[in-house]
Amino acid sequence: MEIDKPQNIDGIAQLDEAGPSGAAAAAGAAKRAKGVVDGKAAPWVEKYRPKTLDDVAAHSEIIDTIRRLTSENRLPHLLLYGPPGTGKTSTILAVARQIYGKALQNMTLELNASDERGIDVVRQQIQDFASTRSVFSNTFKLVILDECDAMTKDAQFALRRVIEKYTRNTRFCLICNYVIKIIPALQSRCTRFRFPPLAPEHVRVRLEHVVQQEGVNMGPGGLDALITLGAGDMRRSLNILQSAHMAFDCVDGDAVYLCTGNPMPRDIEAVVNWLLNEEFNDAFQRILQLQVDKGVALVDVVRELHPWLFNIEALPTDVRITLCEKLADIEHRLAYGTNERLQLGSLVAAFSLARDGIAAAAQ
Ligand SMILES: Nc1ncnc2c1ncn2[C@@H]1O[C@H](COP(=O)(O)OP(=O)(O)OP(=O)(O)O)[C@@H](O)[C@H]1O
Numbered sequence: 001m002e003i004d005k006p007q008n009i010d011g012i013a014q015l016d017e018a019g020p021s022g023a024a025a026a027a028g029a030a031k032r033a034k035g036v037v038d039g040k041a042a043p044w045v046e047k048y049r050p051k052t053l054d055d056v057a058a059h060s061e062i063i064d065t066i067r068r069l070t071s072e073n074r075l076p077h078l079l080l081y082g083p084p085g086t087g088k089t090s091t092i093l094a095v096a097r098q099i100y101g102k103a104l105q106n107m108t109l110e111l112n113a114s115d116e117r118g119i120d121v122v123r124q125q126i127q128d129f130a131s132t133r134s135v136f137s138n139t140f141k142l143v144i145l146d147e148c149d150a151m152t153k154d155a156q157f158a159l160r161r162v163i164e165k166y167t168r169n170t171r172f173c174l175i176c177n178y179v180i181k182i183i184p185a186l187q188s189r190c191t192r193f194r195f196p197p198l199a200p201e202h203v204r205v206r207l208e209h210v211v212q213q214e215g216v217n218m219g220p221g222g223l224d225a226l227i228t229l230g231a232g233d234m235r236r237s238l239n240i241l242q243s244a245h246m247a248f249d250c251v252d253g254d255a256v257y258l259c260t261g262n263p264m265p266r267d268i269e270a271v272v273n274w275l276l277n278e279e280f281n282d283a284f285q286r287i288l289q290l291q292v293d294k295g296v297a298l299v300d301v302v303r304e305l306h307p308w309l310f311n312i313e314a315l316p317t318d319v320r321i322t323l324c325e326k327l328a329d330i331e332h333r334l335a336y337g338t339n340e341r342l343q344l345g346s347l348v349a350a351f352s353l354a355r356d357g358i359a360a361a362a363q
């Protein structure tokens with residue numbers, strides 16, 4: 001219509017120049033957003049990316065509000081934030097598709113962390129895009145700044161004025177994981193929506209849809225394991241489902257845990273048993289052996305042990321508190337790449353001492 005930028009995602013104008021390999025990537029990206037993701041190996045996260053607002057699972061209040069605002073042509077500047085894989089990018093792409101239909105490519109500019117978004121880009125390209133009026137349309141244009149918590153502070157400061165100046169014909173949608181990294185002045189110019197982790201029931205419905213579409217052979221405990229390991233991140237759950245489907249004939253609970261290298265719940269149960277009942281040396285050796293046999297990392301064992309501390313009713317509160325602190329210390333040390341054997345010793349020692357505490361409390 002009035003601006004000619006290279007066009008990539010969804011036909012959405014992009015700032016980065018596409019070279020020969022960039023052209024292939026651009027074609028893939030265009031397919032991604034149109035939902036034309038074909039081939040058996042196509043990632044399901046893209047194949048099943050919601051195309052309309054109706055497809056977006058959960059977040060019904062946010063979706064209703066955005067739908068109402070768009071239908072009344074009163075969309076404010078938006079700030080969508082929340083943990084990964086909860087549908088922020090998908091939602092705004094669906095909104096853009098709904099508002100503009102075929103005119104999408106001319107009316108939307110999407111920039112993400114892979115694009116240059118320093119202060120120069122804000123001063124030039126974003127201003128250029130925002131300042132040109134739409135000739136044939138009376139609706140506003142949309143600038144989507146995805147992963148904008150990675151934008152420099154300077155660029156964010158420069159954006160403040162741009163947002164105000166072009167409010168008449170452009171709306172901005174800022175998307176990020178960490179809202180704390182967005183300067184308050186930008187936050188106050190936008191209507192904020194938090195996308196929380198998806199509730200298990202919503203993940204389940206969406207997974208069942210994909211399972212049915214792809215003809216996945218699910219086994220007992222498969223869906224539950226996918227939901228647990230996804231922890232509200234739909235992207236993670238879908239990715240695990242696809243890898244498990246490729247690796248195993250039947251996607252049951254064990255397949256899902258094996259596929260991700262996560263310790264199985266029954267392994268953790270055994271670890272708890274050893275820690276609470278075996279002598280120091282035996283418990284140490286058994287856990288070590290389990291790690292070798294199942295290829296489990298100690299940090300995963302520590303993480304999975306944590307919920308158990310709250311399930312064991314016999315634990316006196318002070319013992320539980322001490323154990324929590326020790327598990328946190330061990331996790332912290334493991335994150336710094338310390339020796340796993342030493343930290344395993346520390347874990348077993350923590351429980352040995354806790355047993356003394358339990359015995360003392362029982363007397
Ligand atoms: N609410 C949802 N409903 C349906 N599918 C979803 C939802 N959230 C995520 N997904 C699935 O996960 C994929 C990733 O979602 P999306 O890119 O929207 O996440 P995001 O919130 O932008 O994450 P990030 O913060 O990592 O960019 C989508 O392609 C889709 O398959």
Ligand SMILES: [Mg+2]
Nearest residue numbers: 088089090146
């Ligand atoms: Mg995103």
